[in-house]
Amino acid sequence: MGIVFCQEHNLFQITTLTTEYCIGITDERYVGHVYYGKRLEDARCACLLRTEERPFVPSTNQRDKGAFLDVFPHEYPVWGVGDYRESCLMVRDSQGYRGCELCYEDYRILPGKPKLPGLPATFVREDAEQAGGGQTLEIICRDRILGLKVILRYSVFDDSDAIIRGVEVENEGTRPLYLEKVLSACLDMDAEEGYELLTLNGSWLRERRIERSPLSYGKQGVSSGRGESSHQEHPFIAVLEKQAGQDQGQVYGMHFVYSGNFLAQAEKSQYDSLRMVMGIHPEGFTWVLHPGERFTAPEVVCVYSDQGLGKMSRIFHDLYRGHLIRSPYLHQKRPVLINNWEATYFDFDSEKLLAIAREAKKQGIEMLVMDDGWFGRRDSDNCSLGDWVVNERKLKGGLKQLVDQVRKEGLLFGIWFEPEMISPDSDLYRKHPEWALQLPGRKGTLSREQYVLDLSRPEVLDYVYESVAAILRNADIAYVKWDMNRQLTDVGSSYLDSDHQGEVFHRYVLGVYALQERLVQEFPKLLLENCSGGGARFDPGMLYYSPQIWCSDDTDAIERLAIQEGTALLYPLSTMGAHVSDCPNHGVGRITPFATRGHVALAGTFGYELDITKISEEERKEIPGQIALYHKYQMLIREGDYYRIASWRENHCYDCWQVVSKDKKESLLTYVQVLAQPNVRSRKIYLKGLEPGADYRLEMEGGEESQILSGRLLMQGGLLIQRIHGDFISRLIHLTQV
Numbered sequence: 001m002g003i004v005f006c007q008e009h010n011l012f013q014i015t016t017l018t019t020e021y022c023i024g025i026t027d028e029r030y031v032g033h034v035y036y037g038k039r040l041e042d043a044r045c046a047c048l049l050r051t052e053e054r055p056f057v058p059s060t061n062q063r064d065k066g067a068f069l070d071v072f073p074h075e076y077p078v079w080g081v082g083d084y085r086e087s088c089l090m091v092r093d094s095q096g097y098r099g100c101e102l103c104y105e106d107y108r109i110l111p112g113k114p115k116l117p118g119l120p121a122t123f124v125r126e127d128a129e130q131a132g133g134g135q136t137l138e139i140i141c142r143d144r145i146l147g148l149k150v151i152l153r154y155s156v157f158d159d160s161d162a163i164i165r166g167v168e169v170e171n172e173g174t175r176p177l178y179l180e181k182v183l184s185a186c187l188d189m190d191a192e193e194g195y196e197l198l199t200l201n202g203s204w205l206r207e208r209r210i211e212r213s214p215l216s217y218g219k220q221g222v223s224s225g226r227g228e229s230s231h232q233e234h235p236f237i238a239v240l241e242k243q244a245g246q247d248q249g250q251v252y253g254m255h256f257v258y259s260g261n262f263l264a265q266a267e268k269s270q271y272d273s274l275r276m277v278m279g280i281h282p283e284g285f286t287w288v289l290h291p292g293e294r295f296t297a298p299e300v301v302c303v304y305s306d307q308g309l310g311k312m313s314r315i316f317h318d319l320y321r322g323h324l325i326r327s328p329y330l331h332q333k334r335p336v337l338i339n340n341w342e343a344t345y346f347d348f349d350s351e352k353l354l355a356i357a358r359e360a361k362k363q364g365i366e367m368l369v370m371d372d373g374w375f376g377r378r379d380s381d382n383c384s385l386g387d388w389v390v391n392e393r394k395l396k397g398g399l400k401q402l403v404d405q406v407r408k409e410g411l412l413f414g415i416w417f418e419p420e421m422i423s424p425d426s427d428l429y430r431k432h433p434e435w436a437l438q439l440p441g442r443k444g445t446l447s448r449e450q451y452v453l454d455l456s457r458p459e460v461l462d463y464v465y466e467s468v469a470a471i472l473r474n475a476d477i478a479y480v481k482w483d484m485n486r487q488l489t490d491v492g493s494s495y496l497d498s499d500h501q502g503e504v505f506h507r508y509v510l511g512v513y514a515l516q517e518r519l520v521q522e523f524p525k526l527l528l529e530n531c532s533g534g535g536a537r538f539d540p541g542m543l544y545y546s547p548q549i550w551c552s553d554d555t556d557a558i559e560r561l562a563i564q565e566g567t568a569l570l571y572p573l574s575t576m577g578a579h580v581s582d583c584p585n586h587g588v589g590r591i592t593p594f595a596t597r598g599h600v601a602l603a604g605t606f607g608y609e610l611d612i613t614k615i616s617e618e619e620r621k622e623i624p625g626q627i628a629l630y631h632k633y634q635m636l637i638r639e640g641d642y643y644r645i646a647s648w649r650e651n652h653c654y655d656c657w658q659v660v661s662k663d664k665k666e667s668l669l670t671y672v673q674v675l676a677q678p679n680v681r682s683r684k685i686y687l688k689g690l691e692p693g694a695d696y697r698l699e700m701e702g703g704e705e706s707q708i709l710s711g712r713l714l715m716q717g718g719l720l721i722q723r724i725h726g727d728f729i730s731r732l733i734h735l736t737q738v
């Protein structure tokens with residue numbers, strides 16, 4: 001395992017637990033992609049580098065250099081001298097010319113993994129025994145005409161099958177360079193027959209739906225130009241074999257550790273080659289690099305699985321738990337919370353909150369979260385963002401008094417902020433209209449009656465940080481929900497000169513990261529939950545700061561099945577904010593059993609989002625039982641391996657997933673019958689991830705009898721789920737090795 005350079009074959013071999021990635025250097029010093037797949041361990045694979053199109057090779061034939069560049073599998077394609085496929089790097093020089101050509105010069109193999117300045121990034125965990133070390137390969141290339149140095153980075157961890165890609169660009173010349181496009185990674189491979197593309201698409205209340213489509217000639221993919229990773233498209237693509245499913249088939253996945261504009265694209269060329277690229281979206285992007293300056297692009301996680309999507313998911317989950325999430329809550333039980341948003345919306349005061357807190361405590365809930373509406377004059381979403389001053393009309397005696405009262409009731413206290421925003425109707429805007437992102441002479445586009453703060457301005461960062469931190473310093477607050485409720489428009493900054501206007505989108509994201517970094521440094525024990533109008537900024541970048549993210553404003557248990565399935569394709573269940581809410585559901589009007597709502601929310605961080613003082617007595621009585629389930633299973637769900645058994649999206653009938661502890665001693669199966677069918681037999685499902693030779697005791701939650709069956713039988717023979725009468729009904733089955 002690790003990274004080696006084979007001099008004889010001019011080949012870099014990067015090996016992970018089960019995969020290998022090989023990079024070759026040609027005689028002309030082009031850096032080319034040789035192989036990515038199952039471990040090969042044979043440097044003679046260098047012969048796979050597509051220089052066999054000999055007549056085109058520039059050293060023997062300058063006449064057809066263009067044809068060579070357009071077919072060669074580049075590790076990092078550049079724009080302007082002959083490769084017409086999607087490029088990763090486009091540079092304009094100080095005279096306005098665009099064009100670049102990179103030549104291999106050197107390499108370094110480093111222990112561990114360098115930090116990325118100002119950016120979230122995977123890392124080698126120093127403290128944990130369960131996580132191993134790592135290595136990084138740096139391939140150094142130059143364009144001597146531009147005076148440009150490009151470092152291509154490949155990092156691996158001893159305990160992971162992922163390969164982390166990154167790029168750093170440095171101006172070694174004497175004049176400014178303008179980076180018009182710096183993508184982070186490219187995978188140039190062969191487009192095998194029948195490949196498909198998998199993406200996650202959605203909308204507000206409908207995030208991360210899995211979609212597969214045939215890979216066709218030309219460019220296809222997903223992107224965001226919204227200033228955040230977005231509800232609509234997710235910074236992830238996978239190319240996979242048509243027959244690939246949960247357990248079989250080859251899959252190549254790329255996931256972007258970034259929270260702003262992105263491009264994720266696959267392209268099938270005239271020669272049936274496949275190019276996958278990922279990085280910051282070039283639209284609206286230019287970064288000025290003065291002599292001596294460097295630009296570091298956010299990193300991309302690449303995962304290859306030869307055993308379908310299930311293995312891919314587990315590689316991502318383990319990587320994020322082991323090497324990305326830093327919060328002390330990563331391996332800790334999260335408090336069961338109750339959030340007042342769907343309970344009261346803006347219509348609350350201390351009394352109402354205290355009544356909720358008291359009743360919540362009785363039922364075993366551990367934390368009250370006060371959502372939007374506690375500051376300024378905010379009785380609706382029309383005003384006051386930016387005025388982070390407690391509204392004492394609602395919270396009589398102030399925030400500290402309320403927090404102390406809630407603490408006295410025996411609950412922790414959590415609070416909502418939307419720090420990146422400014423309402424036109426706010427004292428802050430009246431004082432500092434120039435602090436909003438804006439284009440000179442144009443009236444800014446409102447969304448939810450708010451503008452976005454210009455986080456490229458240092459004084460705005462300081463104001464925002466101090467507003468949040470002052471509140472946290474003055475009261476005993478355990479949790480913050482950091483929200484972001486609109487996407488960016490009018491992306492201009494009166495703080496920056498004309499050369500730097502193309503940097504605002506990226507500077508905004510760097511501003512968010514800088515703020516959250518300060519927050520987690522000053523308040524290391526804080527439980528931070530990110531949120532963006534539900535799950536519009538659910539991405540690996542934000543996970544570096546917060547161990548959990550609100551998955552979606554859609555809290556309906558049935559809608560959540562698809563949202564959580566798509567989210568869990570990449571993210572560990574421990575990261576998915578999930579709550580039991582009231583019915584009819586506020587998003588879709590559906591009525592589902594309280595038990596089902598609980599079982600579905602258990603596959604996440606678990607909490608409540610309802611007025612506990614107003615729900616029916618029968619439902620309230622179910623809460624202590626649900627919380628007991630949470631306490632019983634939270635560790636298994638947080639730390640275990642996730643297996644998808646069936647998808648309602650595909651079968652239109654039922655959904656089923658399973659979590660298995662790492663030592664395979666325990667497992668939890670969740671089965672949800674979405675729509676009942678008439679006149680059917682019991683349903684057979686096949687479990688996964690168990691120890692074939694071990695026996696397991698099966699106990700159905702709420703059921704009386706238990707059964708003992710072997711892992712092999714459960715996985716090969718299956719398990720019968722008795723026919724269920726009715727829609728939206730769920731079962732939890734707990735398995736323990738005997």
Ligand code: GLA
Nearest residue numbers: 341371372531532533534553
């Ligand atoms: C967003 C969040 C909700 C809630 C509201 C408050 O929509 O996703 O959970 O906090 O904002 O305005």
